[in-house]
Amino acid sequence: MPFLRNHLRNNPLSFLVLALPLAILARFLQWGPVWIFVLSAVGLIPMAGYIGKATEVLSVYTGPRIGGLLNATLGNAAELIITLVAIRAGLLDLVKASITGSIIGNLLLVMGMAMLVGGVKNGFQTFDRRHASNNSVLLILAILALVIPSVFSGSIGDDGSPGVESLSLGVAVVMMALYGLGILFAVKSARSPIATETIVEAHHKPGMSLLQSILLLAVATLGVVFLSELLVGEVEHVTENLGLSEFFLGIILVPIIGNVAEHLVAVQVAHRNHMELSVEIAISSSLQIALFVAPLLVFLSLAMGNPLTLIFNPFELIALGAGVIISALVSLDGESNWLEGAALMAVYLILGLSFFLLPG
Incomplete structure (x- = not known):
């Protein structure tokens, strides 16, 4: 198909789609859990990118307002699917770690890399200071909604007790509200930190038809579901064979796998001196995880018989607090440079090293 050939030529990560058939071979030929895990993880990267590409094209056909809603709904579809598979497998600690990892990954790694690359190429870059302030307030509110249940739960009951589950469900309702x-605000103003502006501008030709984009979205989603099953099925074996903790896999690896394509877009637009859009991508994705994906998982996990509570351990709370505070301080002045980007990435690397050395 012409649009797939063009995408394969223009997207440097598209060749990784070859990992999909290799993962299938690894599964049926029994190459071992490590090979199955690695190939599944690699194969998820282009699949997540295809979901993002299809969403962008659909946004062009539906217009900026509906497109914003699509981006808000499908922006983290790949990671949502992975976490749902993990919930079904009972890996709730992995799911909580991936929520934390997605938020700090976007705020520290993605925004930091974008500011570093954009600053080296363009020097000082600017973005809307007032909008950055609004984003920071929403981020702080979102993180507080995740932190408060963890702090109060110790006086209410054990994790999984009726009181703690009720607290998580109540907080999830408020977060979804x-x-x-935010979605209502996006529909009325066509601009909201919760609904990222579409990356493909309306006057650009999308490169594929509406039907093709729907088919691509459906195929990519099925690919993510299949590879997620393979990936999650080997988590326990991989942690034993490689000596990695389930916590490290969830907080570092899973978020990177599900968001590599979006990360690259944020860096690319910063390199082209569109820093405001780059910051918007990073912060919007963090807000979507905190305000939409996390509470949605609480309700879905209850329906799946493995209730997930919004109770995070102290290490996750420290990481969330550090990520939000430093990203808010960096963005409040509406300016960025390569040194600030390096500082954000340094905090992420320090946290990553700490999580790597943390025993499972």
């Missing part, structure tokens, strides 16, 4: 208000 706030997310809904």
Whole structure:
């Protein structure tokens, strides 16, 4: 198909789609859990990118307002699918770690890399200071909604007790309501930190038809579901064979796998001196995870018989607090440079090293 050939030629990560058939071979030929895990993880990268590409094209056909809603809904579809598979497998600690990892990954790694690359290429870059301030307030509110249940739960009951589950469900309702208000704001103003502006501008030709984009979205989603099953199925074996903790896999590896394509877009637009859009991508994705994906998982996990509570361990709370505070301080002045980007990445690397050395 012409649009797939063009995408394969223009997207440097598209060749990784070859990992999909290799993962299938590894599974049926029994190459071992490490090979199955690695090939599944690699194969998920282009699949997540195809979901993003299809969403962008659909946004062009539906217009900026509906497109914003599509981006808000499908922006983290790949990671949502991975976490749902993990919930079904009972790997709730992995799911909580991936929520934390997605938020700090976007705020520290993605925004840091974008500011570093954009600063080296363009020097000082600017973005809307007032909008950055609004984003920071929403981020702080979102993180507080995740932190408060963890702090109060110790006085309510054990994790999984009726009181703690009720607290998680109540907080999830409030978070979803706030997310809904953000979507309403996006529909009325066509601009919201919760609904990222479409990357493909309306006057550009999308490169594929509406039907083709829907088919691409469906095929990529099925690919993510299949590879997620393979990936999650080998988590326990991989942690034993490689000596990695499930916590490290969730907080570092899973978020990177599900968001590599979006990360590259944020860096590319910063390199082209569109820093405001780059910051918007990073912060919007963090808000979507905190206000939409996390509470949605609480409800879905209850329906799946493996209730997930919004109770995070102290290490996750420290990481969330550090990520939000330093990213807010960096973005409040509406300016960025390569040194600030390096500082954000340094914090991420320090946290990553700490999580790597943390025993499972």
